[in-house]
Amino acid sequence: MTRSEVRSATGATTHDEHGKRxxxxxxxxxxxxxFLNHALSGCQDIYWRYRLAKAARPAPGETVLDLAAGTMDVSVELLRQYPQSSIAALDFSLPMLENGKAKKLKDGREKKIFPVQADGRALPLPDNCMGAATIAFGIRNILPREDAYSEFFRVLKPGARLCILEFGTGSKRVWKGFYNFYLDKLLPFIGDRISGDPGAYRYLAESIKTFPDERSLAEEMMQAGFARVYHVPMMSGIVYLHVGEKPGQVSSAAEDAFGSEQRTLEKKKAAGSAAKKSAGKGAKKRSRTAGK
Ligand SMILES: C[S@@+](CC[C@H](N)C(=O)[O-])C[C@H]1O[C@@H](n2cnc3c(N)ncnc32)[C@H](O)[C@@H]1O
Structure with missing residues (x-):
């Protein structure tokens, strides 16, 4: 797809019109x-945001950018996990930020979380100023995504991480039928009735279905310049956590954390393929025995 082509689940024909819609x-x-977030995910969204914040690992005292912050659930979780940090909570929807501000920015949080109305395609931030960045269920809504990636890359300090939480294709076979039913029928039905906006949850379903899979997203992050890119499926690939790092100097604390996370993933992969191999050998042996 070229930059000028617009493939928007809103039906918009330009990127700006898409953003406005x-x-x-x-x-x-x-x-x-x-309310709908928690209800429609069976409260799993709380755990997903916990994992996202855990992956961000800013050095103590750094500011973290939470883009597409919405009602600021991720911002609040980031501050809970990193009480020495400040959080820049950016979103272009003022009602989302205001709603979150009224409900959540109290008990001292209002001194550490700073909501700002801004478009993720043109961040009002200087270069190399953020110790980490997160975006939960936001990148899917931004067109063109390259603009957001390049803004993330610009404002992050070298060595800092970009952590993306986003829906996956739910491609594991066990989920596929249920997931499609959920996206096509259940989500729009419940969302329409409760939110009173007939299009919103249809758009959600459509945008999830047309979103690139985890490998393509990793490719996009690498093309934007991010290194050490990896992704972790949750709920059998219904949601993915994607992590990448702006190349450059990394603090030793972040390095240790990254190393141990990578090692755990590698160990899991190795254990998985060893288990598959031995299962395969067992099956061959059984079929040979059966054939005897
Ligand atoms: C599904 S909500 C996610 C909110 C929050 N991160 C969460 O986890 O609940 C998506 C948010 O992305 C915001 N958004 C979409 N496109 C954006 C853009 N170009 N710039 C800034 N915010 C954007 C929307 O206004 C909305 O609040």
Missing amino acids: VSDMFGRIAGWYD
Whole structure:
């Protein structure tokens, strides 16, 4: 797809029109957003955001960018995990930020979380200023995505991480039928009735189905310049955590953490393929025995 082509689940024909439609839509559902999030995910979203924040690993005292912050659940979780950090909570929908501010920015959080209305394609931030960046269920809504990646890359300090939480294709066979039913029928039905916005949850389903799979997303991150890119499936690939790093000097704490995470993943992969091999050998042996 070229930069000028627009493939938007909103039906928009330009990127700016897409942005306007998305912003208006979140503005309309802002009041119901948190409730529906928890209800439609069976409260799994709380754990997903916990994992996202855990992966960010800013050095102590650094500022973390939470883009597409919405009602700021991720910002709050980041501050809970990194109380020495400040959080820049950016989103272009003012009603989403205002809703979150009224409900969540209290008990001292208002001094550490800073909501700002801004478009992720043109961040009002200087170069190399952020110790980590997160975006939960936001990158799917931004067109063109390259603009957001290059802004993330620009504002992150060398060695800092970009952590993306996003829906996957749910491609594992056990989930596929249920996931499609959920996306096509259940989600729009419940979302429409509760939020009172007939298009919003249809757009959600459509945007998930047309979103690139985890490998393509990793490729996009690498093309934007991020290194040490990896992804971790959750709920059998219904949601993915993607992590990448802006190349450059890394603090030793972040290095240790990255190393141990990578080692755990590698160990899991090795254990998985060893188990497959031995299962395969067992099956061959059994079929040879059966053939005897
Ligand atoms: C599904 S919500 C996610 C909110 C929050 N991160 C969460 O985990 O609940 C997507 C958010 O992305 C925001 N968004 C979409 N496109 C954006 C853009 N170009 N710039 C800034 N925010 C954007 C929307 O306004 C909306 O609040």
